[in-house]
Amino acid sequence: MTLVEEFPGVRVRAPGKINVYLEIGPRKDDGYHDLATAYQAINLFEDVVATHSDEFSLALTGTVDLIGVPVDESNLALRAARLLQRASGYSGGVHLDIRKEVPVAGGMGGGSADAAAALVACDALWGTGLSSRELHDLAAQLGADVPFALMGGTAIGTGRGDVLNPALARGRFEWVIVTNQIGMSTPATYDEIDRLREEHAGKIPAVHETPSVPASVLHALRAGDPRMLADVIHNDLQAAALRLRPDLGEVLERGEAAGALASLVSGSGPTLAFLAESKAEARALQQALESAGHEALNVSGPVHGARIV
Structure with missing residues (x-):
């Protein structure tokens, strides 16, 4: 008896992420930007349980505000399942139960984690037997972070973020994240960085045609x-995000005043x-930010990618 025969569904857990470094190239003719980023997976997870069904459907629960998360065919996890079905020739459907921990529309890749988990879960449930390379290629069709x-x-x-090379990271890095109930549009932030660069042309460093992550x-x-790490973390999109949401700058200043390294x-x-120096420092920073009225979480990384649990 196989694992799939013994249990009615397959449960997969996939992580959210932090971009500890992000450099954005100029807008290309197709409207997209090349980028270079250092990703770190953190211990906020999305859980996806896939069970057999004749149709494609999903249900959502979670510890975060789910307003704005689609439950129709536009949901990235359902799109992942559909993509795998077409690629494998499988004739049935799937029901996905998604439990979310990653803030929605928060720039931490929660939807991408759902999609990655759905690919792994459906591959196991359906017995399609795709290789890691084939799953990666499907993931890249769904979005840069998948x-x-x-x-x-x-x-x-590099590229659009989907050309990946593992990086050695020793030990564990402690982070405190502050969530926000009002999400931001990724396309709007990219549009804003283009406007900023045009407005300040000649006053800011040249934009590299081929972005890279410094040694x-x-x-x-x-x-x-x-x-x-605190000396070198960077996000090219930060200025654009702060232009759109000036209130975020006040929180950044408060966190640094409360002891954050960066x-x-x-x-x-x-x-x-x-970024905090230790677990104890992270907890103290979390408490300080919560006392100031912010929703703060202590997380750490790196952690594993999508896997069956």
């Missing part, structure tokens, strides 16, 4: 040294990430 949610750990992403970031990750907007925002 392949990393499959891989997990720490990785360097100093890789050295800090390899050393497992939060102070080294702070940054996570991805396209609005979630904010604060």
Whole structure:
């Protein structure tokens, strides 16, 4: 008797992420931007349980506000299941139960984690037997962050973020994240960075046609040294996010005043990430931010990518 025969469903857990470094290239003719990023998977997880069905459907629960998460065919997890069905020739459907922990529309890849988990879960449930390479290729068709949610750990992403190379990261990095009830549109943030660059042309450093992650970031990750990492974390989208949401800047300042080694907007925002020197320092920072009225979580990374649990 196989595992799938013995149990009615397959449960997969996939992580959210923080971009500890993010450089954005110029807008290309197709409207997209090349980028270079250092991803780190953190211990906020999305759980997806896949069970056999004649149709495609899903249900949502979670510890975060689910307003705005689609439950129709536009949901990225259902799109992942449909994509796998077409690629494998499987004739049935699936029901997905998704439990979300990653803030919605927060720049932390929750929807991408759902999609990665759905690919792994449906592959196991249906017995399609796709290779890791084939799953990665399908993930890349769904969005730039989906392949990393499959891989997990720490990785360097280039192209649109989907060309991945694992990066060695020693030890554990402690973060405090501050969530926000008002999500941000990733396309709007990218549009804003283009406007800022046009407005300040000649006054800001040249935008690299081919973005890259500096060696100093890789050295800090390899050393497992939060102070080294604090000196080099960066997000090109931060200025655009703060232009759209000036209130986020006040929270960044408050976190640094409360002891964070460094702070940054996570991805396209609005979630904010604060790097702490130790678990104890992270807990103290979390308490300080909560006392100031913010919803703060202590998370750590790196953690594994999408896997059956």
